Amino acid sequence: xxxxxxxxxxxxxxxxxxxxxxxxxxxxxxxxxxxxxxxxxxxxxxxxxxxxxxxxxxxxxxxxxxxxxxxxxxxxxxxxxxxxxxxxxxxxxxxxxxxxxxxxxxxxxxxxxxxxxxxxxxxxxxxxxxxxxxxxxxxxxxxxxxxxxxxxxxxxxxxxxxxxxxxxxxxxxxxxxxxxxxxxxxxxxx
Numbered sequence: 783x784x785x786x787x788x789x790x791x792x793x794x795x796x797x798x799x800x801x802x803x804x805x806x807x808x809x810x811x812x813x814x815x816x817x818x819x820x821x822x823x824x825x826x827x828x829x830x831x832x833x834x835x836x837x838x839x840x841x842x843x844x845x846x847x848x849x850x851x852x853x854x855x856x857x858x859x860x861x862x863x864x865x866x867x868x869x870x871x872x873x874x875x876x877x878x879x880x881x882x883x884x885x886x887x888x889x890x891x892x893x894x895x896x897x898x899x900x901x902x903x904x905x906x907x908x909x910x911x912x913x914x915x916x917x918x919x920x921x922x923x924x925x926x927x928x929x930x931x932x933x934x935x936x937x938x939x940x941x942x943x944x945x946x947x948x949x950x951x952x953x954x955x956x957x958x959x960x961x962x963x964x965x966x967x968x969x970x971x972x
Contacts, residue, residue, distance in 0.1 A: 808828050883944065908959060910926065922953075945958055
């Protein structure tokens with residue numbers, strides 16, 4: 783579920799606690815979380831709605847002045863079933879703390895081994911990002927011989943372990959990612 787940065791800031795401040803989307807099927811579920819540019823959001827409820835049932839209170843909780851504004855925004859997007867998502871700001875993205883920590887690299891190695899179980903790729907992606915920080919994802923994907931979306935999915939898995947950081951363009955290794963590769967180099971040279 784994509785949310786614009788200005789809407790995220792209003793969710794973080796508590797001014798907005800509702801979002802509306804048209805989907806063929808929901809991409810979030812009640813009780814789940816969503817990692818965003820401002821941190822973690824908690825998904826409190828996901829309910830199907832009929833456009834005729836939208837109220838002024840619904841529109842305002844979603845940051846719109848009126849129902850007409852909400853409907854105009856919804857009509858400019860995808861077709862599908864209308865969903866009302868209740869959410870709130872949960873806190874900072876936990877990956878930020880991981881990125882700065884070089885602790886427990888054995889657990890990271892174990893997690894990487896699981897990712898590599900069906901074909902080794904993690905070290906190659908880490909070394910590629912290390913060699914080319916800030917390079918377009920498409921160029922990195924081409925170098926790996928992967929489609930861009932598949933490559934980005936792999937980077938997200940590394941990011942979840944605190945090993946990489948997204949930049950405006952491309953990626954870079956986090957402190958943790960650098961420490962992991964340095965550890966591997968030390969072990970390899972011993």
